[in-house]
Amino acid sequence: MEQLASALGTVIVGVLACVAYFYGSNWLLDRVFPANAASAEKGIKNLQIAHAVRPWLFLGPALLTLGLYLVYPALDSVRLSFYNSDSTQFVGLDNYVWLWFDDGFRQSMFNNMLWLIFVPAMSTFFGLVIAALTDRIWWGNIAKSLIFMPMAISFIGASIIWKFVYEYRGEGSAQIGILNAIVEALGGDPQAWITIPFWNNFFLMIILVWIQTGFAMVILSAALRGIPEETIEAATIDGANGVQIFFLIMVPQIWKTIAVVWTTITITVLKVFDIVFAMTNGQWDTQVLANYMYDWMFRGGGDFGRGATIAVIIMLLVVPIMIWNIRSATRDSKGH
Amino acid sequence: MISGSKTKSPLMWVVHLSVLMLVLLWTLPTIGLFVSSIRDKDQLAVSGWWTALFSSEQNVIGRSVDPEDQVFKDGLYVLQGNVLEQDGNSGTIKAFGWRAQEPAAFKVGETADMRRDRKMTVESDGSYTITQPEEWTGKRGKRIFYTIETPPIFTLDNYREVLTAEGIGQSFVNSLTVTIPSTVIPILIAAFASYALAWMHFPGRAVLIAVVVGLLVVPLQMSLIPLLRLYNGVGSFFGVPAKTYLGIWLAHTGFGLPLAVYLLRNYISELPREIIESARVDGASHFDIFVKIILPLSFPALASFAIFQFLWVWNDLLVAMVFLGNTEDQLVLTGRLREMLGSRGGNWEILTASAFITIIVPLGVFFTLQRYLVRGLLAGSVKGG
Numbered sequence: 001m002e003q004l005a006s007a008l009g010t011v012i013v014g015v016l017a018c019v020a021y022f023y024g025s026n027w028l029l030d031r032v033f034p035a036n037a038a039s040a041e042k043g044i045k046n047l048q049i050a051h052a053v054r055p056w057l058f059l060g061p062a063l064l065t066l067g068l069y070l071v072y073p074a075l076d077s078v079r080l081s082f083y084n085s086d087s088t089q090f091v092g093l094d095n096y097v098w099l100w101f102d103d104g105f106r107q108s109m110f111n112n113m114l115w116l117i118f119v120p121a122m123s124t125f126f127g128l129v130i131a132a133l134t135d136r137i138w139w140g141n142i143a144k145s146l147i148f149m150p151m152a153i154s155f156i157g158a159s160i161i162w163k164f165v166y167e168y169r170g171e172g173s174a175q176i177g178i179l180n181a182i183v184e185a186l187g188g189d190p191q192a193w194i195t196i197p198f199w200n201n202f203f204l205m206i207i208l209v210w211i212q213t214g215f216a217m218v219i220l221s222a223a224l225r226g227i228p229e230e231t232i233e234a235a236t237i238d239g240a241n242g243v244q245i246f247f248l249i250m251v252p253q254i255w256k257t258i259a260v261v262w263t264t265i266t267i268t269v270l271k272v273f274d275i276v277f278a279m280t281n282g283q284w285d286t287q288v289l290a291n292y293m294y295d296w297m298f299r300g301g302g303d304f305g306r307g308a309t310i311a312v313i314i315m316l317l318v319v320p321i322m323i324w325n326i327r328s329a330t331r332d333s334k335g336h
Numbered sequence: 337m338i339s340g341s342k343t344k345s346p347l348m349w350v351v352h353l354s355v356l357m358l359v360l361l362w363t364l365p366t367i368g369l370f371v372s373s374i375r376d377k378d379q380l381a382v383s384g385w386w387t388a389l390f391s392s393e394q395n396v397i398g399r400s401v402d403p404e405d406q407v408f409k410d411g412l413y414v415l416q417g418n419v420l421e422q423d424g425n426s427g428t429i430k431a432f433g434w435r436a437q438e439p440a441a442f443k444v445g446e447t448a449d450m451r452r453d454r455k456m457t458v459e460s461d462g463s464y465t466i467t468q469p470e471e472w473t474g475k476r477g478k479r480i481f482y483t484i485e486t487p488p489i490f491t492l493d494n495y496r497e498v499l500t501a502e503g504i505g506q507s508f509v510n511s512l513t514v515t516i517p518s519t520v521i522p523i524l525i526a527a528f529a530s531y532a533l534a535w536m537h538f539p540g541r542a543v544l545i546a547v548v549v550g551l552l553v554v555p556l557q558m559s560l561i562p563l564l565r566l567y568n569g570v571g572s573f574f575g576v577p578a579k580t581y582l583g584i585w586l587a588h589t590g591f592g593l594p595l596a597v598y599l600l601r602n603y604i605s606e607l608p609r610e611i612i613e614s615a616r617v618d619g620a621s622h623f624d625i626f627v628k629i630i631l632p633l634s635f636p637a638l639a640s641f642a643i644f645q646f647l648w649v650w651n652d653l654l655v656a657m658v659f660l661g662n663t664e665d666q667l668v669l670t671g672r673l674r675e676m677l678g679s680r681g682g683n684w685e686i687l688t689a690s691a692f693i694t695i696i697v698p699l700g701v702f703f704t705l706q707r708y709l710v711r712g713l714l715a716g717s718v719k720g721g
Contacts, residue, residue, distance in 0.1 A: 003581075003665065007513040010585065011520045018524040026623040054622060055538040062529035062593055063544075069559060069590020070551050076562035087565070126358075133355050136348075143355050145706065147362045152702035153695045154651030156670045160677065160691040161365045164372065164684060176384045176684070178368060210362065215713065222714050242347075271555045274653045278674055293557050294654070297564075304561050311557040322553050329549040330542065 018061070025057045074315070080308035087304050095309040105310070107285060108292045112317075114201050115208075115272065115288060120265040122209045124258060127216025131224055132246055134217075144221065148214035155211070155274035162207045163279060168192040197285040204286060207275050212268065216261045223257035224250060263321045270317055289314050366695075373692045376489035377685035391485045393430065395439055398423045400466055400477035412467040419480050420462030427486035432458040439481035458482060494689035502680075504690050506664060507672040511650060513581060514660070514668055518588035518649045519642055525589070526596030527638065531626050533597065534605035535612060545601070551594040560658055563587065567659065579661040587659050588652075592645045599644075602715055603637035604630055640712025643705050647698050669694045 033046035033053075084091050099105045130147055134140030150158060167177030168190055175181045180190035194200045227250055235249045251258075273290035280286045282295065289310055297307035371385040383392045398419040407414050420426065431440035434450050442448045444460040454468040458480065466478055499505040532538075533545055571578030607630065615625050631638075653670040660666045667675070673690055680686045702709065 003513050004509055007516050007581070010517045010582075014517060014521045015524060018521075018528075022528055023623065026621065030621070052538065055532040055536040055541075058528045058532035058536065058622070058626075059544070061525045062597060065525065065586070065590045066548075066551060066593055069563065069587060070554055070594070073559035073562035073566075074554055077558045080561060130355070130358055133351050133358075136351055137355060140355070143359045145703075146359050148706070149366070149699065149702065150362065151709075152647055152651075152698040153366075154653070154670055154698070156653050156673050157651070157691050157695045160673060160687055161369045163677070164369060164688065165365050167684070174383055176380070176382075178364070178384065178386065181384050181386070210365070213362070218710055218713055267553050267555075271557065274670075274674075277653070278677055290555075290557055293560075297561060297658075304565070308561050311555070311561065314555045314557050318553050318555055322550050325553060326546050326549050330546055 021061065022057070025060075026054070029053055029057065077308045077311050077315075080304055081312045083305050083308075085303040085305050091305065095305050098306065099309055099313070104282075104287055104292055108287045108289045108310075111201055111286060111288050112270070115205055115269045116266060118202065118205050119208050119212065119269045120262045122205075123212040123216045123265050124220075124261050126209070126213045127218075127261065128220050128251075128258070130213070130217045131221035132250070135221065135224060144214075144217060147217060150211045151214045153211065155207075155272075156278050158207050158211055159275050159278035162203075162210070163194075166193045166203060194279055194286075195284045200280070200284055200286055204275055204279055207279075208269065208272060212265050216265065219257060219261050220254065223254040227253050263324065267318060267321060270314055369688050370692055372684060373494055373688035374490050374492065375494075375685070376491055377494065377683075379486065379489060380685050380688075388488055388490075391427075391487050393483055393485050394427075395481070395483050396423065396425060397436075397439075398480045398482060400464065400480055402477050403472035403474055406472045412469060413471050415466040415472060415477060416464065418462045419458065419464050419482060420484070425462075425484055427484040428460045429458060429462055430460075430483045430485050432456075432464075432480060432482040434479070434481065436479075436481065440483045456480070494685045495693070498686055498690045498693065502672075502676070502686060502690065503664065503667070504669070504672060504693055507667055507669045508693065510666060511669040514584055514588070514656065515646060515649045517581075517585045518592070519645045521585065522589045522592045522596050522645060523638055523642060526593055526600055526641070527631065527634065528626065529597050530600035530604050531622075531630055533601045536622065548594050548597050548601075552598055554594075556591060556654060559591070560654075564658055577661075579659060579666065581660075581666075584655065584659045587655055588645075588649050591655070592641075592648065595644060596641050599641050599712060599715055600634060600637050603634055607633055636708060636711060637715070639705065639708040640715065643701060643709050644712055646701060650698055 029050050033050045035043050035047050035050070037043040037046050080087055081095055082090060082092060084094075130144070134143050137143075153161070165177055165179050167175075168180055169175050169177075171190075175184055175190050179193065184190055193203050231249055231253065232245055235245050240248070271290055272288060273294060276282060276286055276288050276291045277294065282288075282291050293307050293310035293314065296303050296310060368385045371388050372380055375385065375388055379388075379392050382394060399422075400415040400419070401417045401422075403415070405415070405417075407416065420429070429444050431443055432448070433439045433441040434448055434456050435441070442458075444458055446457070448456045450456055450466075452468065454466065456464065456466045456478075458464040464480060466480075533541060533548075567578045567583055570576075611629060611633075612625060615629060620628070651670065653674060656668045656671050657674075660668065660671075662671070662675075673687075673694055676687055676690060
């Protein structure tokens with residue numbers, strides 16, 4: 001409880017400090033460069049200076065935090081990837097060479113590619129289908145809310161939920177995992193699903209699809225509602241059926257939104273860590289980059305060089321999407 | 337949308353049915369978790385959660401009293417007692433048997449003929465008699481196989497246990513300690529920056545906006561090692577622990593800022609120009625405009641971000657594992673869950689109850705503030721395209 005009190009205290013102190021900083025620095029600026037100075041010329045000059053400085057007072061704390069917690073570390077990670085395990089010696093490209101021939105890395109890359117194809121595709125597909133279907137029924141909003149719900153659940157909570165679904169009990173005892181119970185009811189043999197190499201990747205991916213579908217659905221549902229009614233009416237008059245309207249009229253019009261959803265989920269997939277960490281910790285051939293990076297970061301006291309190298313690889317995979325995002329964002333604000 | 341087809345399509349029931357199937361598919365795993373968390377732990381271990389409303393059956397091997405406790409009655413030597421009481425089981429007995437090959441060959445109340453004129457009877461309440469004409473010898477009693485049927489038991493015992501003995505209560509407090517400052521602090525910092533990026537003119541503004549959009553997708557992994565080194569360095573330089581709440585508050589503030597600035601700038605830049613300009617004409621300073629006009633008007637965007645940040649910090653495992661310790665007063669809920677998965681892997685009554693406590697807070701936030709969350713998602717994503 002004492003701890004909570006200190007947290008609340010921090011909130012108050014933090015907020016007060018922020019207010020004091022913003023108020024104080026603005027006040028100081030107006031004091032040092034007053035607009036109503038002795039001469040009119042001086043006053044205009046002061047105004048210009050204050051005008052040029054003020055944005056940086058507003059931006060200061062944010063830029064400082066972004067610099068310290070994102071920009072500097074990102075650059076430093078690149079630097080550290082050329083150093084040895086405790087960052088004391090420059091080793092050139094050694095870490096990258098090691099990575100190239102490392103089995104764990106190859107497996108992580110292969111699995112990450114599987115994740116990158118399967119998860120965005122399935123999430124977007126289900127999201128689109130659910131968005132289209134729920135728009136047509138009266139209880140659609142309740143259905144959407146329920147499918148959206150996993151978004152609020154932590155990856156680790158979701159892992160426990162699904163580990164319980166996949167739970168395997170040996171031959172002879174009753175299966176308490178629903179998947180094995182269904183398989184048994186259909187006459188199949190129960191399996192320890194997450195230990196079957198290759199296919200177990202998909203059992204882990206399903207967890208992320210389960211979480212991300214709600215996100216895709218919400219965005220795509222809004223996009224579908226934005227489609228001009230006339231295009232659909234015209235198609236109906238021309239005799240198109242529901243499926244044709246959906247694929248030939250509606251989907252092409254929201255193509256851009258689908259791309260945004262797809263790339264956003266792709267980013268999430270590249271960073272996926274908790275699920276693999278909790279379900280298998282990379283065993284049974286399920287390793288992925290983010291978990292492999294964490295593994296090296298702490299393995300045997302921590303190999304920062306190799307860990308940083310894996311982080312740089314993840315970053316490189318993100319860069320194309322980053323550039324695409326920046327380009328479309330700047331295009332947007334120019335049109336503003 | 338396709339309003340015309342709403343009534344005339346004969347395939348409407350297919351739509352209803354498929355949506356129902358999808359909803360079930362998406363909710364059943366969570367329902368299973370919840371139902372399991374309130375079941376009796378012995379039942380949970382032997383039967384699926386979907387059978388929770390039905391009685392569960394269990395095969396048990398018990399033993400009669402030892403021969404030294406035998407009584408002589410009506411010309412027979414009798415071993416008698418109550419097998420349920422002896423084994424400490426509850427429920428009613430459905431069937432019994434005396435051989436391992438046929439553990440449920442006889443219904444309760446029937447008399448089973450065993451070898452050498454021995455007879456066994458077991459009643460539903462567990463009382464049994466085993467008789468034979470000669471005196472019983474040997475040290476141990478006879479084996480009794482029986483099937484008990486237990487009515488469904490729902491209990492909060494699992495929750496009581498995890499909240500106290502398993503330390504989930506303490507972790508809950510730890511999670512709150514991490515989450516509250518990490519949610520509030522970035523809002524203010526971001527709001528001021530967003531105002532500058534939206535309504536002030538200065539060289540480099542466009543570049544800064546582009547940088548923020550770029551930082552949105554920088555993977556956390558890029559920050560971990562340098563920050564860990566930095567924290568360790570600061571810790572040993574000043575002789576303070578490297579893993580502190582202050583450290584994780586600042587880390588979460590940094591990681592949450594790009595989204596905060598991006599969301600808030602988009603929103604603030606679309607506030608009507610006239611309001612801000614007329615306030616300028618009236619001689620209001622930027623600071624006054626920000627506090628008196630922008631902040632109140634941006635409430636929906638602030639709420640959206642607050643919800644995102646709250647969910648993200650509460651659900652985070654990676655940052656907490658790197659920047660907080662494993663001690664009782666620093667282990668957050670997600671970290672505790674992950675630890676339990678290792679140490680309590682088979683104890684589903686503990687795992688399910690703990691997991692449910694962990695997800696109940698975000699679910700509550702989700703269902704009460706869903707519209708802000710949706711609005712934030714739309715502002716954060718559709719804009720990019």
